[in-house]
Amino acid sequence: MDLNIYDFTSFTKWVDTALNSVMSPGWTMLVELVIVGIVFIAAYAVIGLYLVLAERKVCAIIQNRQGPNRVGPFGLFQTIADLFKLLGKELISIKNADQFLFNLAPFILIIASFMAIAALPFAKGLHAIDLNIGIFYMFAVSSLGVIGILLAGWSSNSKYSLIGAIRSGAQVVSYELSVGLALLSVVIFSGSMQLSTIVESQANGWWIIKGHIPALIAFIIFLIAGTAETNRGPFDLAEAESELTAGFHTEYSGIKFAFFFLAEYMNMFIVAAIASTVFLGGWMPFHLGGFESLNHVMDFIPPVIWFFGKTAFVIFIMMWIKWTFPRLRIDQLLKLEWKYLLPLNLMNIVLIAFIVLMGWYIK
Amino acid sequence: MNIFKYFGEVFGAIRSLWAGMRVTGYYSIRPGKVVTQQYPENRKKLVIADRFKGEVIMKHDSNNQHTCNGCGICELNCPNGSIEIISNKITNAEGKSERIIDKHIYHLSMCTFCSLCIKTCPSNSITWGQDFEHAMFDRNKLTKVLNQPGSSIRKEIKEVKETKEA
Amino acid sequence: MEEVFQDIIIKHSDDYIINMGPQHPSTHGVLRFELCLLGETVKYIIPHCGYIHRGIEKMCEKNTYQQIIHLTDRFDYLSAHMNNEAVCLAVENALEVEVPERVKYIRTILAELNRIASHQLWWCAFGMDLGALTTFFYGLRDREYILDIFEESFGSRLLHSFNYPGGLMHDLHPNFQQKVKDFIKYFRKKLPEYDQLLTGNIIFQQRSIGMGYMSKEDAISYGVTGPSGRGSGFKCDVRKHHPYSAYSKVDFKEILYTEGDTFARYKARIDEMWESMNIIEQLIDNIPAGDYTAKMKPIIKLPVGDYFQRVETARGELGCYIVSDGNKNPLRVKFRTPNFSNLFIINKIASGNKIADLVAISGSLDLVIPDIDR
Numbered sequence: 001m002d003l004n005i006y007d008f009t010s011f012t013k014w015v016d017t018a019l020n021s022v023m024s025p026g027w028t029m030l031v032e033l034v035i036v037g038i039v040f041i042a043a044y045a046v047i048g049l050y051l052v053l054a055e056r057k058v059c060a061i062i063q064n065r066q067g068p069n070r071v072g073p074f075g076l077f078q079t080i081a082d083l084f085k086l087l088g089k090e091l092i093s094i095k096n097a098d099q100f101l102f103n104l105a106p107f108i109l110i111i112a113s114f115m116a117i118a119a120l121p122f123a124k125g126l127h128a129i130d131l132n133i134g135i136f137y138m139f140a141v142s143s144l145g146v147i148g149i150l151l152a153g154w155s156s157n158s159k160y161s162l163i164g165a166i167r168s169g170a171q172v173v174s175y176e177l178s179v180g181l182a183l184l185s186v187v188i189f190s191g192s193m194q195l196s197t198i199v200e201s202q203a204n205g206w207w208i209i210k211g212h213i214p215a216l217i218a219f220i221i222f223l224i225a226g227t228a229e230t231n232r233g234p235f236d237l238a239e240a241e242s243e244l245t246a247g248f249h250t251e252y253s254g255i256k257f258a259f260f261f262l263a264e265y266m267n268m269f270i271v272a273a274i275a276s277t278v279f280l281g282g283w284m285p286f287h288l289g290g291f292e293s294l295n296h297v298m299d300f301i302p303p304v305i306w307f308f309g310k311t312a313f314v315i316f317i318m319m320w321i322k323w324t325f326p327r328l329r330i331d332q333l334l335k336l337e338w339k340y341l342l343p344l345n346l347m348n349i350v351l352i353a354f355i356v357l358m359g360w361y362i363k
Numbered sequence: 364m365n366i367f368k369y370f371g372e373v374f375g376a377i378r379s380l381w382a383g384m385r386v387t388g389y390y391s392i393r394p395g396k397v398v399t400q401q402y403p404e405n406r407k408k409l410v411i412a413d414r415f416k417g418e419v420i421m422k423h424d425s426n427n428q429h430t431c432n433g434c435g436i437c438e439l440n441c442p443n444g445s446i447e448i449i450s451n452k453i454t455n456a457e458g459k460s461e462r463i464i465d466k467h468i469y470h471l472s473m474c475t476f477c478s479l480c481i482k483t484c485p486s487n488s489i490t491w492g493q494d495f496e497h498a499m500f501d502r503n504k505l506t507k508v509l510n511q512p513g514s515s516i517r518k519e520i521k522e523v524k525e526t527k528e529a
Numbered sequence: 530m531e532e533v534f535q536d537i538i539i540k541h542s543d544d545y546i547i548n549m550g551p552q553h554p555s556t557h558g559v560l561r562f563e564l565c566l567l568g569e570t571v572k573y574i575i576p577h578c579g580y581i582h583r584g585i586e587k588m589c590e591k592n593t594y595q596q597i598i599h600l601t602d603r604f605d606y607l608s609a610h611m612n613n614e615a616v617c618l619a620v621e622n623a624l625e626v627e628v629p630e631r632v633k634y635i636r637t638i639l640a641e642l643n644r645i646a647s648h649q650l651w652w653c654a655f656g657m658d659l660g661a662l663t664t665f666f667y668g669l670r671d672r673e674y675i676l677d678i679f680e681e682s683f684g685s686r687l688l689h690s691f692n693y694p695g696g697l698m699h700d701l702h703p704n705f706q707q708k709v710k711d712f713i714k715y716f717r718k719k720l721p722e723y724d725q726l727l728t729g730n731i732i733f734q735q736r737s738i739g740m741g742y743m744s745k746e747d748a749i750s751y752g753v754t755g756p757s758g759r760g761s762g763f764k765c766d767v768r769k770h771h772p773y774s775a776y777s778k779v780d781f782k783e784i785l786y787t788e789g790d791t792f793a794r795y796k797a798r799i800d801e802m803w804e805s806m807n808i809i810e811q812l813i814d815n816i817p818a819g820d821y822t823a824k825m826k827p828i829i830k831l832p833v834g835d836y837f838q839r840v841e842t843a844r845g846e847l848g849c850y851i852v853s854d855g856n857k858n859p860l861r862v863k864f865r866t867p868n869f870s871n872l873f874i875i876n877k878i879a880s881g882n883k884i885a886d887l888v889a890i891s892g893s894l895d896l897v898i899p900d901i902d903r
Contacts (some may be wrong), residue, residue, distance in 0.1 A: 062391045063666035064398045159547050163569070163884070234660065234732060242555040242658045243888050324387040324726070325380065326733050327660025329885040330569055340373060376731040386726045387663055398670050412677075414702065416684035442596035477599030477690045478698055483827070491684060 008126040036128050040117060044266060049079040051265040051315065058319045089254035094156055097251065101155035106252070106259035109148030113266040116142040120273050121195050123283045123303035134195035135183055135278065142270055143229065145263065146172040149238060149248050152260070156251035164247025167330055168231055168238030174337040175235075178225035181345040185211075185218040185352045186278045189361065199282040206281035209288075211361050214352045219279045221345050223317065226271035228333070230264065233322035237330055268318060269311065276310035283307040411493045416476045419446075419469050420492035421509040428517040429510055431488035433464030437480035445473035446480055464510055471497060472505040538573045538876065540565075551580045555658045555888045558898030562875075562887070569883045574876045578869075582902040589862040594620050594829045597862065599690040601849075604866055605900035606687055607647040608842035610639045613692035615849040615864075618773055619838035620694040621823075623831045623853070630775075631819040632696045637775040638709065638812050639691070640840075641805040645716070646675040647843035648756075648798045648805075651895045655795070656727055658892035659736055664727055671719050674712045678705065694829055696822025709813050713806050720802060728799065737791040741878040741890035744789055751877070752870035755845025756801055757894050760794035762787040767841040779811045791893040798895070830857050844868055844895055868900040 015035075019028040053068065053075065060067025068075030094102065119134045119141075121127040131137050146168060153165020187193055189211055190201040201207075208215050228235035239247040249260045276282060283303030287295045328336065355361055390396055411417075423429050433450035447468040455461045467489075481489055489509065499505055550561040559580035565572040585604060589597045594616070601612040614636055621628055649672040656664025676686040682702040683689035691698050727733050743753065748763040758765045766783040768776045784800045786793035831853035839848045845867025852861040871894050879890040 058391065059662070061394050061397070062387045063663050064390060064396050064670055065666060066397055066399055066401070069401075159545070163566075167569075236660070237885075240660070240885070242660060243884050245553060320384060320387060320391060323663050324383045325661060326656065326727070326730065326736060327885070328732055329736060329883055331883065332732075332735055344373070379729045379731040379734075382725045383727070383730050386722055398673070412681040412684065412702075414682065414684040415680060440593075440595070442592050442599060475599055476685055476688070477596070478684075479595055479599070482693070482698060 008123055012126075040114070040128065044114065044117065045262075047269055048262040048265050049083060051269055052082075052261070053079045054312075054315070055265070055319055058316065059323045062320070062323045083258065086258040087255055091254045091256060092251075094158075094251050096157045098155035098157070101151045102251075103256070105148045105152035105155060106256045106263070107148075108151060109145045109263040110259050112141060112143075112145035112148065113263050113270060115144070116270045117266065117273075119195060120270070121199055121277060121282055122307055126283075126304070127196065130194065130196050133193045135187060135193045135198065135274075138195075138270070138274060139180055139183060142267065143172060143176055145267060148263075149231070152252070153238075153248040156248075158251050160244045160246075160250050161248050164238045164240065164244045164250070167240075168248060170330070171231070171235065171237060171333060172229055174334055175225045175228040175341075178221055178337060178341045178345055179229055181342070181349055182218045182222035182225060183274070183278060185214065185349055188349070188352050188356055189215070195277060195282070198278060199284050202281040202284045202287075204287055206279065206284070206286070208279045211352070211355075214348050214355060215279065217344065217348050218352070219275065221341055221348070222275055222279070223314070223321075225337075225341060226275065227318055227321060228337075230267040230271055232264070232268055233318060234325040234327050235333060236322075236327060237333060240327060242327075268315060272311045272314035272318065273307075275314045276307065280310045280314070281306075282310075411495070413493065414491065415493045415495070416478065416491045417495045418471055418492045418497065418507075419474065419480065419489050419509065421467060421489050421511075423511055423514060424517065426517075427511060427514045429488050429514055430486045430517050431464050431467060431510060432486060432516055433462055433467070434485060436483050436485060437489065440479045440483045442477060442479065443473045443475055445470040445475075463516060467509040469507045469509050470505065471507060472502055538575060544572070549887075555892065556898070557654060557892075557896060560872075560896065560898045560901065562891075564884070564887070566884070569885075571880055571882060571884060571887050573880050574887065576872055576875055578872070578898070578901045580902065581899050583899075585903045586862050586864060589859060591858060593857050594694055594831070594859070597859070598692060598694075599688075601864070602688040602690055603899060604864065604903050605842055605844060605847070605868065605897050607650055607897055608640075608643055608844065609688050610636075610643040610691065611840050611842040612847060613690060614640060614774070615838055615840045615847050616851075617692045617694050618840065619836050619849045619851050620829060620831065622838060623834070623836045623851070624694075624829070626695055626823050626825065628696060628823050629819045629821070630817045632821060632823070633775040634812050634816045635697060635701060635821075636692065637779070638809050638816075640774070641808045642675050642678065642709065644843045645802050645805050646672050648802050649675075651798060651843075652723060652727075655889075655892040655895075658888050659733060661727060661730075661733070664723075667719075667722065667726065671716055674715060678708045678712065681705070681708070693822060693825075695825035696820070700821040706813055706816070709809060713810060713813075716802075717806065720799075723799065728795070734792065736885070736889055737795060737893070738788075740791045740882060740886050741893065742789050743874060743878045745787075747874060747877060748789075751874040753845070753874050753894075754870065755841070755843070755867050755895075756784070756797040757794050757871050758845065759784055760786045760797045760893075761789035765846060767839050767846050771839065773838075773840060775812060776808075779808050781808050791889055794893040794895075828857050830855060831859070839865075842867060844897065844900070845871060864903060866900045866903060868896050868898075869903075872896055872901055 016028070016032070019031055023031070057067040068078035071078045071081045093099070116138050118128045119131055119138050121130070149168045150165045153161040153168070186198065186207050189207055190198045192198060192201070208219050227233045231238045244250070249257055252260060283306050285298035285301055285303070285306050287298060421429050421431060433448055435448045438446045438448045448464065449466040449468065450462050451465045452460055452462055481491060497505065544565040545567070547564045547566055548561060549564055550556040551559040556562065561577040561580065563575040563577060583603070585600050588600060592600070598613050598616050601616055602609040605612055649668045653665040653668030679689055680686045682705050683691040683698070743761045745762045748758045748761040753761070753763070754765045762785055764770065764783060764785065769783045781804050784797045784804060786797050831851065833853060833855045835850065835852045837848060837850045839846055846865070847867055848865030850863040850865070851859050854860040875891055875894065879887045882890070
């Protein structure tokens, strides 16, 4: 790319050399890690809180309501106020709960989503760690969260929690397959598992456009399976408010509950971010091969805005789905995966492999 | 399984889901369709139906006079005992003993808004008030005395009756 | 599953018991289901009621006939008007009072409006039981129009003790007819939206079709009435078979479905909303002029004897049985409330299904808990 005004590589290089000039390489490494960690924690909290607000606003408008509008203009500080409320709440300890696991569970969930967010490319050069198996890493790490859910359900020594946790286990194990296969389709297209390479491969058009119908099918399957993996929308069986009161986090209160809540929304963000990175070009502006003037105009919009805009679009679709559909039953959930999504996905993979082999996608 | 039936099911399912998403999508881009009201802000503009049953009140005119003669029919008709009438016997100017109302006590906390007191009141002296903001920190504040302090019974009715008799 | 006993419940000491309720989002009140689970499958369900028992029948014995009416609001609060009507009709029949035609027409219109409002709330809550939270707000949005009409005419939105032995408390508001017509026009446009959002939805259909099968024989033997019974092909519409008020003057269909599953009960209610709108449209322009109440003595004393009147509430057949010893208070009052009968079929139709289905099935029975306990 010839237009480099939004390239963060030079900025990070400059920070690195500046730090190196005043301290030893070991200290530089440490300071950089701390800086990155703090930036990510701040981003995590802000994104998580404002996703909660966004969900409340979107569902309110869908339901002909106004949504939160009391704290701050348009209720912008509502979730921050909620956070302080949750911080001030009593942490109720359950008598016969397994205290160690009970306290550990929310942290596992939080850490899993933290690790996943590290590998996301927010913009060119704004990338904490660019693994050569980035897509595989994110896919693996984000599914660690289910261990937290299972622990929470098991250790709270409550029947509702246990049912919710077991449901979640069955659900995540099944839908992992569809998520993996849907991502595999783009790996076949781009020929790489490195997220930066996948994004670069979409410089002349996003995969959802270049890969036409098979990529669209893979995108839809990824959305469905990703929604299921984050226990959201019509697949929120682990919580199932009308059946299990609150499922796995029935017994949690205060900030531990807030961790579950935050992790749920961050998982949604991660799924949306993966979808936008892999199918919608990540931070890559909207480019079409052959339309140079259009591509040039699109380059003026910063990549960070492209990335968050696409992610927000996918998140909106996920919210739209959640606030429209009734919940599936557990056997229907598994039937949907094993009888519909998985066979369709496998057919789709074969089709994509054939298309790539013949070179029938838009190059 | 028939492959066409299989794909038919898949497309039928997608179509039915899309029908639902169209409805919610229609509203999701139209904030103008919001129907909820902002209650404390719109207090001044609130339109309360004129028959709204908020609380039982006693009608007083500009001279601080009402028409309740303390007959106690509302107390008899109230199913929950939320009305208590305390009346005094006094001797009027003509030397006859007469019953006048001292306190018309109304327990809003026990009222079930059945309208029986208002329907049966012979002198038509109580009616529904439209005030609905009854939240209090103390239950005792919901016990009200309906006749205002210093109020008296309007004599017109009596005078009318007397003229009729004459 | 062989271990599922549908009629006789045999408890074992090692059963995995879960208490669903009395505080649970999907029991719609303080009802407790004692569930025995085999994994996700429900082995048996024991409903426990009585958490909101207020002794209304006993309270009636010390009240006059006028005072009973406002208590009847409180058992099925969503069909308050029909409950009031049952007592009024029983008293009027006992006294052999000729009620003005105007009162009959108004009572019929109000009953049908109340039925629509009740079914709207049921639709909201049923969607929410199944996890579709948006239905709740769409239903309430449309119900608001009816409640505004009620508020304008009677002063209260839910518990409007508007009936009075012999007629009505007072006359209708002058705007009533126009507002009802506006509402019908509005709701005819909104009701297809309900179908798009929920009825046609594949997830909803999979959750409801074939679930919780209730045969016609079961419905009759358990006394399941109302739309729940008519979903099983049980012809139990009191409006049709024992017409009261102005129902003999209007032309309407009795909604009957023979499938007997959750979806049939759902469809029966949706169709009843259409049918109620037809009934209202036939009557609203023809309300005869006249008095809003018959001439009644201030103290009502029923002749010695026992009197029974039944009406069709939004949930089924409400029977009001009054025994009088000639005093101004009844000697004994018994209400046959629809929900009490509708509840106890739950073990028969829901055991052997999943927990999620139990929620859907109990939602499709449209239970109002205060009506069960009274």
